[in-house]
Amino acid sequence: MKTPWQVMTKGDWLIVLMLLGIAVAGIAWLAAAPKGTRVVVTSGNQTCFVAELDQSHSVDLDGPLGKTHLVIDETGAHVTSSPCPRKVCISMGPAKHSGDLLACVPNRIMVRIESPADENAPYDLLSR
Amino acid sequence: MPWNRPLIIGIILLLLTLGWLRTNSGETEQVRRSQLMMGTIVEIVATGQDPDQLEAAIDEAFAEMARLDRLLSRHYQDSDVSRLSQSRKGGKVAPETAEVIALGLDVARHSKGAFDMTLGRLKALWDISQENPVIPKQEAIAEAMEGIGPRALSLEGLNLFKQSPQLMVDLGGIAKGYIVDRAIIVLKKHGINNGAVNAGGDMYLLGQHPEHPWRIGIQHPREQDGILATVQVRDKAVVTSGDYERFFEQDGHRYHHIFDPETGSSARGCQSATVITKSVALGDALATALFVLGPQKGLELLAEYPGSEGLIVAADGTLHPSTGWASYADSP
Numbered sequence: 120m121k122t123p124w125q126v127m128t129k130g131d132w133l134i135v136l137m138l139l140g141i142a143v144a145g146i147a148w149l150a151a152a153p154k155g156t157r158v159v160v161t162s163g164n165q166t167c168f169v170a171e172l173d174q175s176h177s178v179d180l181d182g183p184l185g186k187t188h189l190v191i192d193e194t195g196a197h198v199t200s201s202p203c204p205r206k207v208c209i210s211m212g213p214a215k216h217s218g219d220l221l222a223c224v225p226n227r228i229m230v231r232i233e234s235p236a237d238e239n240a241p242y243d244l245l246s247r
Numbered sequence: 248m249p250w251n252r253p254l255i256i257g258i259i260l261l262l263l264t265l266g267w268l269r270t271n272s273g274e275t276e277q278v279r280r281s282q283l284m285m286g287t288i289v290e291i292v293a294t295g296q297d298p299d300q301l302e303a304a305i306d307e308a309f310a311e312m313a314r315l316d317r318l319l320s321r322h323y324q325d326s327d328v329s330r331l332s333q334s335r336k337g338g339k340v341a342p343e344t345a346e347v348i349a350l351g352l353d354v355a356r357h358s359k360g361a362f363d364m365t366l367g368r369l370k371a372l373w374d375i376s377q378e379n380p381v382i383p384k385q386e387a388i389a390e391a392m393e394g395i396g397p398r399a400l401s402l403e404g405l406n407l408f409k410q411s412p413q414l415m416v417d418l419g420g421i422a423k424g425y426i427v428d429r430a431i432i433v434l435k436k437h438g439i440n441n442g443a444v445n446a447g448g449d450m451y452l453l454g455q456h457p458e459h460p461w462r463i464g465i466q467h468p469r470e471q472d473g474i475l476a477t478v479q480v481r482d483k484a485v486v487t488s489g490d491y492e493r494f495f496e497q498d499g500h501r502y503h504h505i506f507d508p509e510t511g512s513s514a515r516g517c518q519s520a521t522v523i524t525k526s527v528a529l530g531d532a533l534a535t536a537l538f539v540l541g542p543q544k545g546l547e548l549l550a551e552y553p554g555s556e557g558l559i560v561a562a563d564g565t566l567h568p569s570t571g572w573a574s575y576a577d578s579p
Contacts, residue, residue: 127255135259142263161281194472204378207492212471216464220281222288229281229288242464242477243456244290246487246521247448 156217156234158196160189163227172196172215172232182226189230196230198223216240275457280305285316285423287447293434294441294457304437308430308444315429318343319422321367321415328416332367335412337400345405347418347425350528354421355397358536358548363508365395367415375493375504382497388511395508424449424486424531431527444527449486451527462577466491468518468560475566476558478575480523486530488538489519505538516541516562523575524555533557542567 127135160168162182170176170191177199179186185202195215198208201223208223217234234240278301281290291308293301318341321328327344331337340348354362368391372383383391394411401408409416423446430444431451441454443461452461460479467473468489478485490513494503500513507514520537522530533555537545542559549557549569556575559567568576 131256134256138256138259138263164282205376205493210471210492215472220288220290222283224283224286224288227283229283231281241474242462244443244445244450244452244461245448245464245466245474246450246485247466247489247492 156215156232158189158191158214159231159233161229161231180226180228182223182228184226187223187226187228189228195219196221196232198230201226216242216245218242218244220245276301277457278302278305280309282309284309284312285320285426285446287423288445289427289447290443290445291430291434292443292445293439294454295439300437301439304434304439307437308433311433312426312430315343315422315426319347319418319426321417321419328418328422331407331409332415334409337407337409339405340407342405343425343429345402345407347421347528348400348402348407350425351418351421351532352397352400352402354529354532354536357551358540360397360508361539361544361548362420362532362536363395363397364417364421365399365414366506366508367417368392368413369395369506369511370417370419370504371415373502373506375495375502380495380502382502392508392511420535421528421532423447424484424527424529427451427527428484446527449484449527449531451484452480453482455481465521465558466519469564475519475521475560477577478523479577480575483523483575484525484527484530485521485523486527486534487519487521488534490514490517490538491519505535507539514539517545518560518562518564520545520560521558522549522555523557523572524552529555 156172158170158172160180168178176191178189180189187198188200190197190199195213197213201208203223203225211221214221214232217232217240219232221230275294276298277294279292281288291305293304295301317323318327320326327340351364372387372391374380394414399410399414427444427446431453434442443450443452455461460481463478463485465475465487467475468491488505490501490503494501503513505514517538520534522534524530536548537557537559540548542561545559546569549555556569556571558572561567
């Protein structure tokens with residue numbers, strides 16, 4: 120009596136190899152998936168702007184007081200102008216590490232750096 | 248036997264499916280949400296197996312924080328703090344308010360008044376938060392400091408007594424920490440063992456990050472993009488007070504929001520003070536006291552609170568760690 124392996128045809132093995140190939144390629148694809156660090160901005164409780172941190176960008180973000188100007192450049196994401204009275208958001212400087220937060224509280228603008236690859240970040244949260 | 252072929256292929260597919268399910272079952276989920284409250288960004292991070300459970304826990308934690316903010320903030324007319332400030336002799340307060348004030352009075356006594364919850368009038372006079380702050384006249388400062396100090400407030404049960412009618416209660420140096428602590432209690436109640444609540448840099452780290460102990464960066468007080476140190480903590484509060492976020496400069500002096508009750512002006516002994524301790528409320532109060540006291544007296548005070556460690560950056564930029572700080576230090 121033939122064992123199950125002996126009844127496998129070349130076509131069967133081809134299907135098995137294809138399935139294995141798909142599985143290996145899938146795992147490799149997942150491992151190599153892009154891990155871009157993103158700048159996520161919310162106004163109120165709504166996400167209003169998302170951009171890659173490594174791509175220069177500038178944007179005016181609307182809030183109840185007016186426009187908060189956010190710049191993304193080689194130093195990170197930072198607020199360069201704001202209608203708020205104290206300008207604390209400008210003095211906070213750039214955010215660039217995963218988990219970093221910036222906010223213009225009076226203008227209800229919140230900026231967060233998000234990255235799926237935060238193992239390489241120097242810290243998880245910043246005490247300031 | 249032709250049926251063996253689909254059987255073998257089927258078994259391989261089944262094994263692949265089981266393998267896939269195995270790698271994806273029990274995966275740790277992390278939910279991270281932020282809100283603007285208490286004049287800052289509050290971020291809650293929770294990790295666990297069930298995203299719905301995490302979301303529910305975070306919802307309730309934010310709701311609890313909002314409730315307590317209404318009770319403890321001077322920005323709400325009907326808060327306990329506003330009612331106390333408007334009253335002539337004090338009055339009955341909520342149990343939560345009493346708990347905060349009792350802790351604050353303890354730190355005020357231990358720090359010999361360096362931590363002070365009676366600086367409401369002085370802070371209102373300086374109003375560092377306004378667009379163009381100015382240095383008040385010395386007579387106005389002296390008047391705003393009349394009747395302040397650790398003995399100006401006393402607590403008996405839920406009854407708070409003011410020694411002076413014009414005294415304005417200010418819980419700014421402790422209430423935010425207390426509210427973070429209460430949010431952590433909510434997370435624990437929901438079975439969350441790993442997470443964090445971070446209110447503008449005052450934070451509690453519950454358990455650990457999914458892959459490692461929590462790594463906390465400490466802001467460098469003079470390098471906007473610099474990290475002074477990183478620490479690794481678990482089930483601890485980390486709080487930093489610094490002179491670099493709310494300040495203005497005039498005639499070569501930096502005027503900021505941490506006031507020395509002895510002088511009525513901004514404290515001058517430090518650039519920043521970081522405390523690692525058991526609760527954010529205690530850390531909040533201690534970090535303020537350390538900043539006001541300066542390195543030497545500050546570290547002496549810290550030694551009175553077992554399990555608390557700190558790192559003080561003196562006005563000249565020198566670092567003054569407490570004896571046990573190194574046990575948390577990741578760098579330098």
